[in-house]
Amino acid sequence: MSTIVLSEVRKTFPGGVKAVDGIDLTIESGEFMVLVGPSGCGKTTLLRMIAGLDGVDDGVIRLGDRDITHVEPRERDIAMVFQNYALYPHMSVRENLSYGLRVRKTPKPELEQRVAEVAELLGLHELLDRRPGALSGGQRQRVAMGRAIARRPQVYLMDEPLSNLDAKLRVRVRADLARLHAQLGVTTVYVTHDQVEAMQLGGRAAVMRDGRIQQVGRPQGLYRDPVNLFVASFIGSPSMNLVRGEIDGDAIHFAGHRVQLDEHRRPPAGSPGQVILGIRPEDFEDVHFAPPGLPTIDVPVVLVEDLGPEALAFFALDAERVESETLGVAAAGTDQEAMMADDRRALFSATLDPATSARRGDVCRLTVNPARFHFFSPYDGKSLLGADAERVEAVV
Amino acid sequence: MTATHTRAGRSRLSSLALAFLLLFGGVVFVGPLVVGLAHLSHFPYGVALFNSLVIAISFTALSTVSAAFAGYAFARSRVRWKNILFLFVLSTLMVPWIVTMIPQYVLFYRLHLINTPWPWVLWGIQGTPLQIFLFRQFYATFPRELEDAAAIDGSGRLRIFVDIFVPNSKPVIAIAAVWAFILVWGDYLTQDLFYLIDRNGTLLTRITGLINVDVAGGGLSSLPLALYAIPPVIFFVLVQRYITQTVVTTTGIKG
Numbered sequence: 001m002s003t004i005v006l007s008e009v010r011k012t013f014p015g016g017v018k019a020v021d022g023i024d025l026t027i028e029s030g031e032f033m034v035l036v037g038p039s040g041c042g043k044t045t046l047l048r049m050i051a052g053l054d055g056v057d058d059g060v061i062r063l064g065d066r067d068i069t070h071v072e073p074r075e076r077d078i079a080m081v082f083q084n085y086a087l088y089p090h091m092s093v094r095e096n097l098s099y100g101l102r103v104r105k106t107p108k109p110e111l112e113q114r115v116a117e118v119a120e121l122l123g124l125h126e127l128l129d130r131r132p133g134a135l136s137g138g139q140r141q142r143v144a145m146g147r148a149i150a151r152r153p154q155v156y157l158m159d160e161p162l163s164n165l166d167a168k169l170r171v172r173v174r175a176d177l178a179r180l181h182a183q184l185g186v187t188t189v190y191v192t193h194d195q196v197e198a199m200q201l202g203g204r205a206a207v208m209r210d211g212r213i214q215q216v217g218r219p220q221g222l223y224r225d226p227v228n229l230f231v232a233s234f235i236g237s238p239s240m241n242l243v244r245g246e247i248d249g250d251a252i253h254f255a256g257h258r259v260q261l262d263e264h265r266r267p268p269a270g271s272p273g274q275v276i277l278g279i280r281p282e283d284f285e286d287v288h289f290a291p292p293g294l295p296t297i298d299v300p301v302v303l304v305e306d307l308g309p310e311a312l313a314f315f316a317l318d319a320e321r322v323e324s325e326t327l328g329v330a331a332a333g334t335d336q337e338a339m340m341a342d343d344r345r346a347l348f349s350a351t352l353d354p355a356t357s358a359r360r361g362d363v364c365r366l367t368v369n370p371a372r373f374h375f376f377s378p379y380d381g382k383s384l385l386g387a388d389a390e391r392v393e394a395v396v
Numbered sequence: 397m398t399a400t401h402t403r404a405g406r407s408r409l410s411s412l413a414l415a416f417l418l419l420f421g422g423v424v425f426v427g428p429l430v431v432g433l434a435h436l437s438h439f440p441y442g443v444a445l446f447n448s449l450v451i452a453i454s455f456t457a458l459s460t461v462s463a464a465f466a467g468y469a470f471a472r473s474r475v476r477w478k479n480i481l482f483l484f485v486l487s488t489l490m491v492p493w494i495v496t497m498i499p500q501y502v503l504f505y506r507l508h509l510i511n512t513p514w515p516w517v518l519w520g521i522q523g524t525p526l527q528i529f530l531f532r533q534f535y536a537t538f539p540r541e542l543e544d545a546a547a548i549d550g551s552g553r554l555r556i557f558v559d560i561f562v563p564n565s566k567p568v569i570a571i572a573a574v575w576a577f578i579l580v581w582g583d584y585l586t587q588d589l590f591y592l593i594d595r596n597g598t599l600l601t602r603i604t605g606l607i608n609v610d611v612a613g614g615g616l617s618s619l620p621l622a623l624y625a626i627p628p629v630i631f632f633v634l635v636q637r638y639i640t641q642t643v644v645t646t647t648g649i650k651g
Contacts, residue, residue, distance in 0.1 A: 048544075051544075051548060052547075052548075053544050053547065053548070072547075073544075073547045073548045074547060074548065074549070074550040074551065074552065076548075078548065079548060079549075080544070080545070080548050082541045082544070082545060083541075084539075084541060086539070086541035086542050086544065086545040087545075088542065088545070088546075088559075088560060089542075089564060090563040090564055099546075099549050099559075100548075100549035100550055103549055103550035103551050103555065104550050147545075147549075151549070
């Protein structure tokens with residue numbers, strides 16, 4: 001059993017910065033859990049606390065039946081892959097792979113066998129006598145993985161291990177990671193700030209902000225049913241379009257448009273009339289390519305990016321932008337935000353059929369799908385669609 | 397064609413001139429050494445050299461090891477007041493050696509350690525503030541991930557130091573060791589005082605006494621001086637590549 005249970009875990013750095021602020025999380029044995037969030041959200045600190053590299057101010061960390069809150073890292077039976085790999089520069093690949101085993105006084109025949117197995121698994125045979133300095137980024141990453149695997153620990157901790165790789169290699173290594181996890185079945189906690197990585201790798205993902213978990217769930221669940229504005233805007237690329245609107249009976253008014261609501265997807269009775277409406281880019285479509293019967297809006301196109309399988313159109317709405325500060329998104333503005341820096345209007349994105357005739361400067365008629373609308377409270381940012389137990393496992 | 401021949405002739409001539417020059421230089425420099433070596437029986441060179449090497453090597457080795465440990469502790473341990481303690485250690489750099497020399501002489505005299513290498517051994521164990529500073533600064537910038545990785549791999553503090561820090565500290569070890577060796581090797585005053593009564597003394601005290609005294613014919617004064625210069629040169633040649641590495645690394649020219 002290598003279930004990790006975090007109970008009310010807290011960490012405050014000198015100066016009063018709350019890096020981890022009361023985290024409750026259970027990571028099941030054999031699960032691949034991704035901790036995702038913007039820089040400074042506390043995800044790496046939490047990982048280091050699980051590793052024992054940073055102390056815990058309050059709360060309990062359990063691994064299986066053991067309370068490991070104050071146990072030394074070497075006695076936790078975990079392995080960690082670091083962002084910059086942290087390979088020992090003075091040792092060969094073989095020595096790097098076997099260092100943990102040597103420290104634990106593993107008999108030589110077993111040690112050699114394990115190194116050979118790992119080399120076989122990760123294709124490191126030809127690199128065994130090289131030093132890390134003579135390896136490429138991808139090779140170093142594999143050696144770092146191999147060093148973790150060779151020890152056969154109960155848990156793997158990975159701290160943004162793909163961030164130093166180029167985009168193409170990252171895709172390949174990501175697939176390798178998924179394959180390795182399926183093959184080894186070891187509990188894995190993976191930290192990343194890249195929500196795409198979280199979506200692709202995670203059996204489950206925990207979205208973090210300001211030292212707290214915002215939502216835990218399967219990637220599709222986080223994408224389809226975000227519990228608050230932060231998760232809604234953080235998960236998904238391009239991110240969810242947000243605009244202030246007002247519910248008026250069976251319809252919603254936003255930016256001069258009136259759209260009929262879907263009868264099964266609307267804020268519950270008694271909710272405030274003022275809402276923040278969220279629409280994913282793929283829930284728009286050029287009217288010429290959309291199924292009939294959907295409501296339409298006419299919008300001025302600011303830019304169209306032809307991406308091949310789809311076209312990404314940007315259009316301005318006659319409504320004030322929902323500022324990223326409101327959402328608590330720490331990241332700097334996107335390119336599109338920069339493009340509209342002088343414009344206070346909301347800039348929406350829509351993924352359209354690549355054959356769309358929409359061009360910059362045109363007024364384009366788009367359909368929207370009210371069955372996929374998201375509604376958030378303008379006061380606390382929480383979803384107004386209800387905290388359904390099935391889709392929401394943890395909410396602030 | 398003629399021009400090519402002329403260039404080749406000039407090249408041969410300059411090579412020949414260089415060969416003669418080197419030969420002449422060799423005779424000038426090695427000559428006294430050869431003459432002197434023939435008269436070694438008149439000079440207690442062996443014992444004096446042995447004494448010098450014992451105090452220099454023991455001080456160098458011990459002070460480097462000791463300072464490395466202290467520097468590691470100052471850079472990496474999580475102990476309260478360590479920065480204040482470090483400042484205190486650094487502040488001792490401002491106390492001139494000459495001020496504490498007589499009290500130390502009295503101390504070692506009472507311990508019956510005068511005319512033995514023990515003062516240098518004890519000074520070595522104590523380490524020097526400059527070496528501690530060097531190690532502390534080097535280890536303060538040492539990648540923390542390597543330390544973390546070794547801790548997760550199962551190493552304790554001492555093992556992390558020995559397995560990870562020391563093998564990656566060759567540049568600073570070389571600098572600290574060369575500095576310590578030269579400090580002792582060239583320190584006439586201390587050697588003269590603490591080896592005053594020993595009739596053999598150290599190489600430095602002996603040759604100082606021999607300068608301008610023609611004991612066994614021409615060239616002997618140059619002999620001990622030449623021999624005195626050899627050990628530090630050998631030592632420096634052995635470790636210079638690590639020193640170069642340090643300079644290159646710290647200037648940011650190389651990763």
